[in-house]
Amino acid sequence: MLQQTQVVTVVPYFERWLRELPGWRELARASEEQVLRLWEGLGYYHRARRLQLLAQTVMERFGGEIPSSREELEKLPGLGPYTAAAVAAIAFNQPELPIDGNIRRVLARFGADGAKASRAQDEHFRQLVAPELRAPDRPRQLVQALMELGALVCKPRQPECRACPLRQNCRALAQGHPERYPAKKVALAPRPLHISFCWAVNDDSCVLLRQRPEKGRFPGHFEPPLVEAPGARESQNLLAELLGSQPRTLAPFRRDFTTYRVTWHPHVLEFSGGPLDGYEWVFLELALKLNLVPVLARHLRELAASRRLQSR
DNA sequence: AAGTCGGGGGC
DNA sequence: GCCCCAGACTT
Numbered sequence: 001m002l003q004q005t006q007v008v009t010v011v012p013y014f015e016r017w018l019r020e021l022p023g024w025r026e027l028a029r030a031s032e033e034q035v036l037r038l039w040e041g042l043g044y045y046h047r048a049r050r051l052q053l054l055a056q057t058v059m060e061r062f063g064g065e066i067p068s069s070r071e072e073l074e075k076l077p078g079l080g081p082y083t084a085a086a087v088a089a090i091a092f093n094q095p096e097l098p099i100d101g102n103i104r105r106v107l108a109r110f111g112a113d114g115a116k117a118s119r120a121q122d123e124h125f126r127q128l129v130a131p132e133l134r135a136p137d138r139p140r141q142l143v144q145a146l147m148e149l150g151a152l153v154c155k156p157r158q159p160e161c162r163a164c165p166l167r168q169n170c171r172a173l174a175q176g177h178p179e180r181y182p183a184k185k186v187a188l189a190p191r192p193l194h195i196s197f198c199w200a201v202n203d204d205s206c207v208l209l210r211q212r213p214e215k216g217r218f219p220g221h222f223e224p225p226l227v228e229a230p231g232a233r234e235s236q237n238l239l240a241e242l243l244g245s246q247p248r249t250l251a252p253f254r255r256d257f258t259t260y261r262v263t264w265h266p267h268v269l270e271f272s273g274g275p276l277d278g279y280e281w282v283f284l285e286l287a288l289k290l291n292l293v294p295v296l297a298r299h300l301r302e303l304a305a306s307r308r309l310q311s312r
Numbered sequence: 313a314a315g316t317c318g319g320g321g322g323c
Numbered sequence: 324g325c326c327c328c329a330g331a332c333t334t
Binding site: 004005006008009041042043044045046047118119157158188216217218219255256257258259294295 | 313314315316317318319320321322323
């Protein structure tokens with residue numbers, strides 16, 4: 001959950017998750033719906049799938065006990081170089097250094113290392129810290145200390161250098177501009193994207209939905225008829241083409257994801273006849289409980305609350 | 313090495 | 324509006 005997600009955001013999800021799925025066994029046996037529902041709103045939904053895959057692997061191949069070495073951990077689904085090293089160091093006190101955003105920032109400033117993040121830089125950081133990890137019971141302490149230092153003192157903006165235990169030997173501070181490190185990664189230019197979607201309702205208060213594939217964006221989530229295009233008009237034309245008729249247009253809204261600047265164009269349509277190819281009629285009451293694409297779930301809830309789906 | 317994949321905190 | 328967040332995985 002903590003991969004690319006702030007601690008304050010994760011805490012409520014983590015607590016709810018452990019109440020419903022307290023162990024590997026429960027997670028391994030859980031339904032996809034429950035897993036997705038517990039993850040709803042956290043983003044990066046492939047993490048949820050990999051976490052369940054991890055639970056099943058731990059149960060089937062390791063008898064319910066996660067391995068303790070970084071090498072073994074790194075082979076498991078969802079555990080990359082960072083998480084494998086973090087579990088090895090923090091849970092099992094192995095001499096490993098997980099390099100997250102916090103530790104990268106602390107070490108880049110300490111050595112005034114202006115290079116962009118890379119495998120070579122990671123390796124350099126590990127060699128730098130390795131001697132400090134040798135003492136018994138040290139990895140668990142030092143790793144968490146460096147993370148906390150980065151989160152609370154050596155912050156991205158306005159670092160509190162006066163409170164820093166490393167201030168005597170910090171090269172970035174000596175240069176006078178610690179906030180210049182680490183080097184920023186070149187941001188991908190956000191691209192405009194227009195997504196038109198339609199709540200098609202029939203006389204039985206059903207809406208048209210389909211389930212997205214397990215790969216790609218919003219894996220396994222449900223969605224109404226939906227098309228995307230670089231332009232607004234283009235996306236609306238494609239939607240009408242998909243539906244075979246002209247839906248009523250509602251007010252567009254903005255909600256971005258990853259590197260796209262997305263304008264969402266909602267529509268509604270009184271739709272009689274059989275479902276579109278690949279879609280199903282779902283009772284509105286049930287649809288509101290399904291794992292819809294989160295931004296669309298929000299819109300459907302608001303629409304249902306305003307009762308604009310039934311009226312014409 | 314660069315793209316993909318969400319959503320929110322905090323300024 | 325922007326930067327960043329206890330990154331992993333594919334291409």
